[in-house]
Amino acid sequence: MSAAEAAALAARFKALADPNRLRILSIVSSSPEAETCVCDLPEPLGLGQPTVSHHLKILVEAGLLNREKRGVWAYYSLVPGALNSLADTLAPKP
Amino acid sequence: MSAAEAAALAARFKALADPNRLRILSIVSSSPEAETCVCDLPEPLGLGQPTVSHHLKILVEAGLLNREKRGVWAYYSLVPGALNSLADTLAPKP
DNA sequence: ACTAGACATCGATGAACCTCGATGTATCGA
DNA sequence: TCGATACATCGAGGTTCATCGATGTCTAGT
Numbered sequence: 633m634s635a636a637e638a639a640a641l642a643a644r645f646k647a648l649a650d651p652n653r654l655r656i657l658s659i660v661s662s663s664p665e666a667e668t669c670v671c672d673l674p675e676p677l678g679l680g681q682p683t684v685s686h687h688l689k690i691l692v693e694a695g696l697l698n699r700e701k702r703g704v705w706a707y708y709s710l711v712p713g714a715l716n717s718l719a720d721t722l723a724p725k726p
Numbered sequence: 727m728s729a730a731e732a733a734a735l736a737a738r739f740k741a742l743a744d745p746n747r748l749r750i751l752s753i754v755s756s757s758p759e760a761e762t763c764v765c766d767l768p769e770p771l772g773l774g775q776p777t778v779s780h781h782l783k784i785l786v787e788a789g790l791l792n793r794e795k796r797g798v799w800a801y802y803s804l805v806p807g808a809l810n811s812l813a814d815t816l817a818p819k820p
Numbered sequence: 821a822c823t824a825g826a827c828a829t830c831g832a833t834g835a836a837c838c839t840c841g842a843t844g845t846a847t848c849g850a
Numbered sequence: 851t852c853g854a855t856a857c858a859t860c861g862a863g864g865t866t867c868a869t870c871g872a873t874g875t876c877t878a879g880t
Binding site: 635638639641642645646648649650651652653655658674694715716718720721722723 | 727729732735737739740742743744745746747748749752782809810812813814816817
């Protein structure tokens, strides 16, 4: 594995290396429409709104979440296949 | 996902969130006997010996590597199934 | 016993990161 | 147009982390 490949992969794992970001992914993936409004996140996480926004930005930049703005609200959803491709990198399927 | 579960999972991903540690895992897993001597790591990584030792310790504490000392040398090998179980957590199989 | 080599640990330094309050931007309704 | 709400961005403070040089520990051979 080259240094560049390792750096790119490490950047994606770094996005997962935070408890609150994992909980965000868990909440989003278990939501009815597989999407979650930002306003529903601070309370279960026990975090401030700016902090939640910060984590969401990191997850989007890692290619794990999509952001869609509708009116005043912003909805986040899982990027299809993103977690699967990361899992394949960890344990390639035969 | 509870806060405790998220913290435990994040700790394991944190071990993967470093380019040099990913390269160490890559080198170990592609070695002939699936084990690598510490002395073979500093040169390809471009790191000092104490730094390599530091990363190896983190990977062992994360449950990803085994450490076996034979004589003066220390050999590290993958913990069987560790990466697979982590991959399953990311993308559960049907 | 002494030396040399392999590896681990310690202490320090500089960067990266999480969190927060304050502020900025945009949308909707009155 | 004005005010209120939802979200993003900014700047700061405190912690964590990667890396290194110096040092400690253990083993093998002389």
